[in-house]
Amino acid sequence: AQKITQTQPGMFVQEKEAVTLDCTYDTSDQSYGLFWYKQPSSGEMIFLIYQGSYDEQNATEGRYSLNFQKARKSANLVISASQLGDSAMYFCAMRERAGNMLTFGGGTRLMVKP
């Protein structure tokens, strides 16, 4: 079974509007972490936001927020007030145990329309 599933291969959003990128995960661990990364065409994987499994509040970082629904095993990324520079691939990833090992989803390509 897929550990990280991103069901939206591509999405369009109008500039200045909000957009939600979906991510569901599968784990039997009680302690895990969820990450979102942005990858522009240059290839660099840019860290956006982190949510720990024991965090009671949804993580927020500027225009990025993570809608964490533990019972549903979902960790959707919300980008508010989209900008043209937000056009990129977005990856959801999970760390299940001690260490750096991340399991990534297949990614969502976001395209912001002017």
Place this chain on the structure above:
Amino acid sequence: DAGVTQSPTHLIKTRGQHVTLRCSPISGHKSVSWYQQVLGQGPQFIFQYYEKEERGRGNFPDRFSARQFPNYSSELNVNALLLGDSALYLCASSGSGGHSGNTIYFGEGSWLTVV
């Protein structure tokens, strides 16, 4: 402060050759991991090193090897290159080997093309 630095940024190799990719983590970070990202897919975990010891290995053949040096920099080596090894190789850095680190930073990657 410098982020995660990788070299070279782009390289072209011939099938059967050997390649060495290098990574310097963020200053103070002791953990380095390597990922392979084939075009159109998410990154796949290859290795993790912490305090110069291998802490994890992904499902990659023995042609792939790595090591971490006393200054915490790392090398990824791939022998007997195949066309399928063409990918973006990403290095990740974090402060610790355990769950206490909640941010994992990546470098810009090394684009490897095997012809």
